Structures are given as structure tokens and as C-alpha cells.
Amino acid sequence: MVSPVTSERPQSAEEAQAPVPSRWRRARSHLPAAGAYLGLALIVMGGYLADPAGRVSGHLASDNTWFQWLLSHGAYSVRHLSNPLFSHQQNAPDGVNMIANTSVLGVTLPMAPVTMLFGPRIAYLVWMLGALAGTAFSMYWVLQRHLVKSRVAAFIGGAFAGFAPGIVHHANGQPNFVSNFLLPLIVARVARLGLDGRWRRDGVILGLLVTYQLFLNEELLLITAVGCLFLTLGYAVLCRAEARRRVADFARALGLTAVVAGVLCAYPIWFQFNGPGSFSALPLFVDWGEDPLAYLTFARDTIAGTKASELTVGRTEQNSWFGPPLVVMLLVLSVVLWSRSVPARLAVVTGIAGGLLSLGPALRFAGILTEIPGPFAAMPEHMPVLGLLMPSRLTFVVIAATAVLLALGWEHLRWQAGRVPVARVLIALAVLPLVPKPIPARPDWPTPEFISSGAWRPYVKPGQTLVPVPLPSDWAGRETLSWSAEAQHEFAVPEGYFLGPDPAGIGKMGPAQGSWFTHFVLKVRKEGVAPQLTDAERETVRAEVRRWNGGVLVMRADARHEQMRALVEQVYGPARQDRDVWVWVP
Numbered sequence: 001m002v003s004p005v006t007s008e009r010p011q012s013a014e015e016a017q018a019p020v021p022s023r024w025r026r027a028r029s030h031l032p033a034a035g036a037y038l039g040l041a042l043i044v045m046g047g048y049l050a051d052p053a054g055r056v057s058g059h060l061a062s063d064n065t066w067f068q069w070l071l072s073h074g075a076y077s078v079r080h081l082s083n084p085l086f087s088h089q090q091n092a093p094d095g096v097n098m099i100a101n102t103s104v105l106g107v108t109l110p111m112a113p114v115t116m117l118f119g120p121r122i123a124y125l126v127w128m129l130g131a132l133a134g135t136a137f138s139m140y141w142v143l144q145r146h147l148v149k150s151r152v153a154a155f156i157g158g159a160f161a162g163f164a165p166g167i168v169h170h171a172n173g174q175p176n177f178v179s180n181f182l183l184p185l186i187v188a189r190v191a192r193l194g195l196d197g198r199w200r201r202d203g204v205i206l207g208l209l210v211t212y213q214l215f216l217n218e219e220l221l222l223i224t225a226v227g228c229l230f231l232t233l234g235y236a237v238l239c240r241a242e243a244r245r246r247v248a249d250f251a252r253a254l255g256l257t258a259v260v261a262g263v264l265c266a267y268p269i270w271f272q273f274n275g276p277g278s279f280s281a282l283p284l285f286v287d288w289g290e291d292p293l294a295y296l297t298f299a300r301d302t303i304a305g306t307k308a309s310e311l312t313v314g315r316t317e318q319n320s321w322f323g324p325p326l327v328v329m330l331l332v333l334s335v336v337l338w339s340r341s342v343p344a345r346l347a348v349v350t351g352i353a354g355g356l357l358s359l360g361p362a363l364r365f366a367g368i369l370t371e372i373p374g375p376f377a378a379m380p381e382h383m384p385v386l387g388l389l390m391p392s393r394l395t396f397v398v399i400a401a402t403a404v405l406l407a408l409g410w411e412h413l414r415w416q417a418g419r420v421p422v423a424r425v426l427i428a429l430a431v432l433p434l435v436p437k438p439i440p441a442r443p444d445w446p447t448p449e450f451i452s453s454g455a456w457r458p459y460v461k462p463g464q465t466l467v468p469v470p471l472p473s474d475w476a477g478r479e480t481l482s483w484s485a486e487a488q489h490e491f492a493v494p495e496g497y498f499l500g501p502d503p504a505g506i507g508k509m510g511p512a513q514g515s516w517f518t519h520f521v522l523k524v525r526k527e528g529v530a531p532q533l534t535d536a537e538r539e540t541v542r543a544e545v546r547r548w549n550g551g552v553l554v555m556r557a558d559a560r561h562e563q564m565r566a567l568v569e570q571v572y573g574p575a576r577q578d579r580d581v582w583v584w585v586p
């Protein structure tokens with residue numbers, strides 16, 4: 001039996017006597033797994049491949065564009081040697097606290113050369129492919145090194161960790177929740193703390209991993225910490241003698257981890273909660289718990305799922321969505337492996353704990369939020385750190401536990417009917433419906449030549465902003481936010497798509513105070529006709545543009561924007577066409 005997730009799997013006598021292969025041969029033996037994961041990633045992102053520079057997510061276009069903007073932020077920070085924790089290029093003149101948003105600096109800074117050479121759209125596709133395949137391979141590597149002998153078993157576990165329905169759903173536009181390649185390494189390192197007496201090495205390595213993960217996805221780092229807490233408590237109960245033997249070195253290593261990560265992360269964390277543009281909590285998402293019925297539903301982006309699947313529990317984040325066959329298989333594996341494998345018991349305990357916490361502050365069933373209190377009900381409103389967590393995403397703990405159980409089930413269960421390996425066939429049938437299909441992608445409007453050619457430069461003097469119409473936002477202004485991304489932040493824009501503080505310091509979408517300019521633009525979008533502005537309203541818009549230091553207002557010149565053009569002309573007079581846009585100089 002494999003030892004309890006804390007030591008490498010024992011070698012057989014044959015393995016011990018076999019000649020040790022060279023490092024290159026060992027690495028080459030893992031290429032089939034890496035290639036298969038890359039192939040799956042290409043399938044998931046297949047809708048982008050024909051025209052990666054001209055496609056956008058058909059499900060989360062705003063997030064897709066936001067992460068392209070983040071890639072340009074990384075490139076801008078490298079090119080100008082500016083502070084990557086803050087940006088003045090969106091929400092000008094106030095700026096955006098980037099570390100308080102999903103800045104993903106651990107990817108956007110290293111990928112700056114790709115972004116600068118090929119643009120943020122190509123860089124986005126490269127990032128997503130690498131994140132999907134890299135996460136799967138990382139889990140495969142940990143499983144085959146520490147838990148199972150069978151590389152097929154490790155491959156199945158890795159495939160689920162990298163391509164579970166919840167992961168693929170986030171590939172629709174949120175690569176920060178797909179870039180999970182460090183998480184298996186962090187969990188494995190936590191599980192091995194104090195095992196061989198080398199607590200200094202373990203503590204330093206874990207501290208560095210934690211630091212890097214902070215700049216990939218802080219929320220998933222917190223979720224991983226919660227999962228590791230339950231893993232450690234479970235180990236302390238199930239393996240008391242070994243836990244007592246390891247506790248001193250474990251504590252030393254963990255303390256050193258805290259010192260290393262604390263020193264490296266102190267300033268970014270201080271800046272996140274105390275720097276300009278910081279906020280204390282995010283009540284917009286704190287009640288988003290996972291619907292238990294979602295576990296029995298097939299996700300839209302799997303071969304067994306359809307768009308109609310979303311009608312079952314609503315159009316929420318599809319973090320679980322395992323489908324009935326896998327849920328039944330997990331119940332069977334939990335019962336059968338409980339007495340055979342300590343790692344399986346730890347996976348079951350950790351997965352159940354994560355699943356219960358993911359229900360949130362109030363239970364949601366069949367898409368309906370009930371008044372039944374959930375595990376998060378006792379958490380104080382606006383609580384720091386935990387107040388930034390979306391409970392549903394604790395399902396990621398369940399995904400990791402499921403990957404481990406699938407690998408252990410493939411390794412340990414030997415049920416056969418004649419020569420047919422019944423157990424393995426059943427495991428394969430349980431996961432087969434979850435094979436991903438290409439996520440929705442649709443053509444996107446090309447960036448105006450006025451922007452891409454640099455024709456905007458004579459209009460925008462140093463210290464001024466380019467005011468796109470509609471202003472960048474999470475809905476009406478998604479397209480214009482992409483102009484900023486394509487120009488790699490060479491001009492600043494007002495407002496935008498980001499998380500910032502409201503007047504009370506609580507997190508909200510967009511600027512602290514929405515502008516009247518955007519209010520009127522949204523009214524045009526909603527009603528299809530430009531409202532007649534009063535003199536006072538026109539002066540209000542002019543005052544807002546002055547506060548933004550606007551050098552030029554820019555609108556794409558096409559029939560879609562005729563009424564919006566009529567709105568702006570009430571304030572600044574007739575537009576002048578420059579290439580493929582209308583411009584107004586305040």
C-alpha cells in the first residue's frame with residue numbers, strides 16, 4: 001500500500017534492481033502524457049485556432065478582454081519599468097490597484113516578450129494552452145512520483161485535475177482559475193514537510209512556491225490553504241504515531257515557510273489592502289455557494305452536456321458539474337478504498353470538507369437560494385481576506401480530491417470478469433462523458449486602424465487620456481477596453497472593467513462613482529435613441545471629461561453607433577472622421 005501522501009511510493013524488488021535510466025530518458029518517458037494534455041488543451045481552445053487574433057470568448061467576452069488587458073499591463077510594466085502593482089492606464093486619473101484585482105503577474109510579467117512581439121490576443125491563447133496542459137501535467141507528475149506506480153493512473157488523475165468541468169468552464173475567459181500548475185506541487189510539499197528531517201529546505205521551497213502562487217491566483221492560494229488544513233488534520237487523526245514523530249520538524253518547516261513568504265509577500269499584501277484603490281471585502285460574490293444539484297449535472301462544455309444543462313441550476317460558475325456516473329463512482333471509490341489506502345481516506349475527508357464549505361452562507365438548490373444557513377453563515381460581513389472568497393470555488397478542493405481518488409482507484413482496484421478489468425472500465429466510463437469539447441468562441445470586432453496605426457498619438461498629449469466611447473466597462477465598453485489592450489497601454493483611459501472601492505471602501509465593479517457620461521451612453525444602448533440633454537447635463541459631461549484630462553473622444557465610425565454619435569454631438573458638436581473612427585477634441 002502507498003504510504004500516506006507523505007513519502008514516495010515504495011519500490012518493488014524489480015524496480016530496485018533495475019538499472020537507473022538517464023535523466024533524459026526519464027524525461028522523455030513523460031512526453032506522451034505531456035503531448036496528450038497539450039492535445040486536449042488544443043481541443044478546448046479549438047474555436048480560437050483558426051483566427052486567434054480575431055476571436056473572443058462566446059461566454060465570458062468581458063473577462064477574455066480583461067485578461068488580454070492584463071497581459072498588456074505586464075508588457076507595459078516591463079517596457080517602462082513601472083510598478084506592476086498599480087496602473088494609471090485604466091480608470092484615469094485615479095488608477096487601479098492591480099494586486100487587489102486578478103493581475104496574474106506571475107504569468108503576465110514572464111510573458112511580456114510574447115505580448116510585445118505578437119500582441120495580447122496571441123499571448124492569451126498561448127497562456128491558456130499552457131495553463132490547461134501545465135496544470136494536468138503537474139498533477140500527473142506529483143501522482144506518479146508520490147502516490148501511484150501506474151503512469152496510466154497518474155495520467156487519468158492529471159487529466160481530471162487539468163480538464164475537470166470546472167476548470168474548462170473557467171477557460172471561457174478566466175485563465176487565472178486555469179493556471180493551477182503550482183497547486184499540486186504546493187500540496188505535495190505540505191504533505192512532505194518534516195518527513196526526512198530536511199525542514200530548512202522544505203520550508204524555503206514551500207515559501208517560494210507560496211510566493212509565486214500569490215502572483216498567480218491569491219484566491220486559489222487561500223482555497224489550497226484551506227484544503228491543506230483539512231489534509232493535515234485528517235493525517236493527524238488517521239496517522240497519529242507518524243504525525244507525532246513529524247510534528248516538530250513540520251512546525252519548524254511551516255514556520256520557515258511563513259518567514260520566507262512573509263518577507264517576500266509583505267509589501268504586495270500591504271499594498272493590496274492599504275494602497276491606493278484598495279478595498280476590504282467583496283459582498284457581490286460572497287454568497288455564491290455551490291448548488292448540490294450541480295454535482296449531478298453535466299457541464300455545457302463536456303461531450304455529455306448541452307446549453308440546456310444551465311437551465312437546471314442557472315447560469316452559474318460550473319465548478320463541479322460532475323454528472324451522475326462520476327458521482328456514483330466517487331461514492332464507490334470512497335467506500336472501497338477507505339480500508340486499503342491512507343491517501344484515499346485523506347482525499348475523502350478533504351474532499352467532503354471542501355464540498356461542504358463550498359455551499360456558502362445559505363444553501364442554494366436547483367438554482368433557488370434558500371433561507372437554510374450554510375457553513376459560511378457564521379462569517380462576519382466584510383471580513384478581511386475570507387470576505388474576498390467566493391465559496392463556490394472551494395469546489396476546487398473537491399476536484400483535487402477526485403483526481404487523487406481516480407488515480408488510486410485505477411491503481412488499486414483489480415475487479416475482473418475474465419480478462420476484462422471491470423474496475424478500470426467503470427472508471428473510464430464515469431469520466432468519459434466529461435471529455436471536454438471546444439469552448440464557445442465568436443468573431444470579435446477588429447481594433448480600429450486609428451488605434452492600431454498610432455494615428456491617435458497627435459491627439460493625446462503627455463498627461464492626457466484617450467476617451468473611448470462607450471467608455472471601457474464590463475458590458476457596453478468591453479470592445480473599447482480591447483483598444484487599450486491592443487495599444488499595449490500606450491494611452492490611458494477613464495473608467496474601465498476592474499474591482500475598486502466604493503465610497504465606503506467596499507469592493508465593487510468599476511469606479512467608485514459612475515459617470516453621467518456612461519449613464520447616458522447606457523441609456524442609448526438600452527433605448528436605441530439618444531436622449532435630449534439639458535444644458536446642465538451637457539456641462540456635467542464636459543466637467544467629467546475635464547477631470548479625466550481627456551485629449552480626444554473616439555468612437556468607431558459605423559451604423560451601430562449613430563445614436564451614440566448623436567449623443568456626443570449634443571455636447572461637443574459635429575464629429576470629424578479620422579480613418580475609421582469619429583473624433584471630438586474637447
